[in-house]
Amino acid sequence: MKTGRWTIAALAGIALLTVARTSVAAADIASPAVLAGTCANCHGPGGASPGAMPSIDKLGAAEMTGKLKSFRSGETPATVMNRIARGYTDAEIEALGQYFASRLTKN
Numbered sequence: 001m002k003t004g005r006w007t008i009a010a011l012a013g014i015a016l017l018t019v020a021r022t023s024v025a026a027a028d029i030a031s032p033a034v035l036a037g038t039c040a041n042c043h044g045p046g047g048a049s050p051g052a053m054p055s056i057d058k059l060g061a062a063e064m065t066g067k068l069k070s071f072r073s074g075e076t077p078a079t080v081m082n083r084i085a086r087g088y089t090d091a092e093i094e095a096l097g098q099y100f101a102s103r104l105t106k107n
Contacts, residue, residue: 032099035092042080047100061094061101068093 036047039056043049047057056064070076072085072093088096 032095035088035096036099038084039096046103056100058104059100060104061097064100065093065097068096
């Protein structure tokens, strides 16, 4: 079985997401940066992808939340993102959208 570099990265991201979700649930979304940390596994630090994965660092809040909700509902097909997005609550998706949008104004 051939396993690509991105497949391994995606599996590692899912594993880290599971760990982060446990911590975040306990913290009650205390830090959107903790949630966004799992995004960096595939999309690069701060969402700026250095490779084949799409960059998410230039998405506004509405676009980010829309995309995550679309992945979560299955409306947008994906190999990994639909599984990851299903783990987020509406509040966490909104927090991620706001987090990345706030970074737009700082860059």
